[in-house]
Amino acid sequence: MSSPKQIIERLFNAAGIKINGNDPWDIRVNNEKIYNRILSKNSLGMGEGYMEGWWDCDDLDGFFFRILANQMDSKIPIDIGTVLTVLKARLFNQQTKEKAKEVAYKHYNIGNDLYKKMLDKRMIYSCGYWENAQTLDEAQEAKLDLICRKLKLESGMRLLDVGCGWGGLAKYAAEKYAVSVVGVTLSEPQAVIAREINKGLPVDIRVQDYRDLNEQFDRIVSVGMFEHVGYKNYSAFMKKISVNLTTDGIFLLHTIGGNTTETSTDPWINKYIFPNGMRPSAKQITTAIEPVFVLEDWHNFGLYYDRTLVEWLKNFEQGWPAISKDYDNTFYRMWRYYLTVSAVSFRVRKNQLWQIVLTKQSSLRGYQSVR
DSSP: OOOHHHHHHHHHHHTTOOBTOSSTTSEEESOTTHHHHHHHHTHHHHHHHHHTTSEEESOHHHHHHHHHHTTGGGTSOOOHHHHHHHHHHHHSOTTSHHHHHHHIIIIITSOHHHHHHHSOTTOOOSOOOOSSOSSHHHHHHHHHHHHHHHHTOOTTOEEEEETOTTSHHHHHHHHHHOOEEEEEESOHHHHHHHHHHTTTSSEEEEEOOGGGOOOOEEEEEEESOGGGTOGGGHHHHHHHHHHHEEEEEEEEEEEEEESSOOSSOOHHHHHHTSTTOOOOBHHHHHHHHTTTEEEEEEEEOTHHHHHHHHHHHHHHHHHHHHHGGGSOHHHHHHHHHHHHHHHHHHHTTSEEEEEEEEEETTOOOOOOOOO
C-alpha cells in the first residue's frame, strides 16, 4: 500500500515535478505533514500548506504551469471537504443579498492601498486589452475604450455600471463620451475612491445591490462582477438587467468563464479569495440570456488575462515594502499564490475572458460588431 508521500510523488513526477529536486519548479518540502494535508484537503490543503510555509518553490509559475497543463489538479483523489462544498453549492443559494456582501468584506475591502500598488493608474481590477498595448495603463485604457465603443455610447446617454469597482470606467465614459453614469458596488472603500475621482462629473456612485435597481438606462455594463452572481441567480440577473434597459439599449457583460459547466468553485479560492464566487460556463450564460436578450457579439481574449495578472504580481511584489506593515507574511504568500495560479489558469486555457454584447428581443435596432 502506497504512503501519502509516494502518492503525491507519483502525481508530481507525472507532471515533471520532483520533491526536493534541483529544477526551479520543483518544490521543497518543509513539513512532511504536507502529503497528508494534500490528500485530505486537495487544493485547499495545497494552498494552505504554501501559505503556512509547509512547502516552497523558486518558480511558482513554472510549478503551476506543469500542474495545470497536465491536469494534475483533477487527479488528486477527491476529499470529503470538496464533496461537501459542491453539495452545499447545489443545495443552497450562496449568492443571496446577505451572502453577496461577504466577498466585499473579504476581498475588496482589505485595503485600497494594496490595490493602488497592484493595479494601473485607474485602478481597473479586470483583464486588460493588450492588442496594441505595451504597458498595463495602456492595456486598461484600451479595454475601457473597447467597452465604450461596443456600447456605442453617445453624448447625453445614461449608463449603468453594475459592479463599478473604484469608478475608473465611470470616469472614462463620462469624460470621453459625455454620458451620465450610475455605478453600484457593495464595497464602501471602493465607493469612497470612486466618488472622489468622479467629483464634478455626472457620476452617481451607490453602495447598492443590483437586485434593488429599478430605473431606465440607455446602456448597461458589468465588468468582472458576474463571477459573484452565482448560477442559481443567472436568470434573475439577466431579467433584472433587461427591466432596467431601454427598448433599444445595449448591455455588455465582461466576465471570466469556464470551459465546463460547474456549480461550485475551487475550495481554496472560495475560502481565501472570492467567497461564494464561481465561473459561469457558456451554456449557463446562454440559458440565462435566451428568454430576454439577443446575442450580438461574443469576444474571447482570455490569454490577455495571463499578462494582466503577471503585471499585477510584479506591481504587488514591488509595492509590498510600502504596505507590508498592514499585512503579514501569510497574506503575502497567499496573494502571490492567488495571482500566480490565476495567471497560469488562463495560460493553459482553463479559464476564459468573455465580452458579450446583448440587446433586448423587443429591439428593432441593428448592431455592428466592434473589435
